[in-house]
Amino acid sequence: MGIVVERLTKRFGPNKVVDDVSFEIESGALVALLGPSGGGKSTVLRIIAGLESPDSGEVILNGKNATTTRVQDRNIGFVFQNYALFRHMSVRDNIGFGLSIRKRPRKEIATTVDELLSLVQLDGLGGRFPHELSGGQRQRVALARALAPGSSLLLLDEPFGALDAKVRLELREWIRRLHKERGITSVFVTHDQEEAMDLADRVIVLHKGRVEQIGTPEEIYDRPATEFVASFVGSINVLKGEVRDGQAALGTLAVHAPPGTGDGASVHAFVRPHDIEVHTRIDSSKTPAADDASVARVERLSRVGWMVKAELRLSDGQPLSVELTKDRVAELGLSEGDRVLVNLRDAKIFVQDYSI
Numbered sequence: 001m002g003i004v005v006e007r008l009t010k011r012f013g014p015n016k017v018v019d020d021v022s023f024e025i026e027s028g029a030l031v032a033l034l035g036p037s038g039g040g041k042s043t044v045l046r047i048i049a050g051l052e053s054p055d056s057g058e059v060i061l062n063g064k065n066a067t068t069t070r071v072q073d074r075n076i077g078f079v080f081q082n083y084a085l086f087r088h089m090s091v092r093d094n095i096g097f098g099l100s101i102r103k104r105p106r107k108e109i110a111t112t113v114d115e116l117l118s119l120v121q122l123d124g125l126g127g128r129f130p131h132e133l134s135g136g137q138r139q140r141v142a143l144a145r146a147l148a149p150g151s152s153l154l155l156l157d158e159p160f161g162a163l164d165a166k167v168r169l170e171l172r173e174w175i176r177r178l179h180k181e182r183g184i185t186s187v188f189v190t191h192d193q194e195e196a197m198d199l200a201d202r203v204i205v206l207h208k209g210r211v212e213q214i215g216t217p218e219e220i221y222d223r224p225a226t227e228f229v230a231s232f233v234g235s236i237n238v239l240k241g242e243v244r245d246g247q248a249a250l251g252t253l254a255v256h257a258p259p260g261t262g263d264g265a266s267v268h269a270f271v272r273p274h275d276i277e278v279h280t281r282i283d284s285s286k287t288p289a290a291d292d293a294s295v296a297r298v299e300r301l302s303r304v305g306w307m308v309k310a311e312l313r314l315s316d317g318q319p320l321s322v323e324l325t326k327d328r329v330a331e332l333g334l335s336e337g338d339r340v341l342v343n344l345r346d347a348k349i350f351v352q353d354y355s356i
């Protein structure tokens with residue numbers, strides 16, 4: 001099912017929780033609504049589901065205006081964070097619930113439930129009750145239940161929220177698999193950027209009720225449209241400066257200015273920690289690229305898995321976070337207090353004009 005959301009607005013009392021939100025989701029896509037808590041993600045999802053009505057704007061499902069269509073007529077499966085299973089019903093009855101209320105023949109219900117039990121690999125557990133299942137299993141029942149009525153759109157609101165890290169990863173695999181096998185348009189809400197980037201083929205970043213950016217995970221990561229996106233998704237250095245003679249002067253560092261910016265324009269450069277080269281003076285004699293390097297002091301080195309995070313301070317006082325492999329740190333013989341030379345890899349820097 002394709003979704004078009006057009007200029008949605010929703011207020012709760014004085015708060016504009018959804019503020020002129022528009023986006024399109026292609027049929028069969030796996031999309032994340034990503035943003036910090038309170039950004040309006042759940043409200044947007046609930047409006048698509050028909051559980052909430054917008055103050056203005058439209059929801060178009062499969063080319064038809066569905067803004068006022070009743071929930072039960074939208075053909076949508078919904079999965080919540082807290083499973084929301086019926087406690088007094090067996091797994092089978094939970095999964096078959098949507099079909100029972102639609103008065104489907106018993107035989108059809110039994111076949112569909114069997115099929116779904118095996119899809120979510122819970123064969124043999126149909127007679128259990130929710131309290132006899134683990135968190136991950138319960139969430140798989142919730143998924144199966146959402147799929148049972150043959151929904152062509154699956155909406156998942158923080159579906160992994162209540163689960164521990166290992167089960168979250170497993171369930172991520174589930175969603176990936178289900179999505180691949182069934183090709184159902186799926187939209188999930190998350191505040192976890194890693195989860196969104198890993199699972200979704202498109203990400204919609206929502207902040208304070210507004211769309212900050214829509215793109216593939218790569219676009220969001222490599223070309224953040226706003227400073228908010230840059231800092232929310234992955235870690236990044238923000239260096240502030242201004243354009244002088246076609247160069248973005250960022251304190252002691254300089255990179256190419258973005259096209260179309262004139263002298264005096266104020267710019268922010270976003271640089272990922274792993275896109276910064278570090279040399280020692282001795283090492284730099286082998287590296288011609290170090291000509292335009294800037295001097296920095298190593299303030300702190302800390303291990304993060306197989307990487308080393310180095311907190312540097314440029315000679316103009318700006319902090320700079322750098323990530324290096326352990327091997328590179330050993331090769332440079334780096335320790336805290338050392339003076340080093342840093343290079344920004346020009347091609348990896350995203351410079352934004354903030355003067356307008």
Ligand SMILES: Nc1ncnc2c1ncn2[C@@H]1O[C@H](COP(=O)(O)OP(=O)(O)OP(=O)(O)O)[C@@H](O)[C@H]1O
Nearest residue numbers: 012017035036037038039040041042043044189191
């Ligand atoms: N029914 C409601 N009545 C009043 N305020 C609400 C209601 N639903 C949501 N809100 C408020 O709207 C804002 C956005 O909520 P929403 O749940 O859409 O955000 P979210 O991005 O999904 O955040 P979270 O991850 O915390 O759920 C919040 O400030 C919330 O308190």
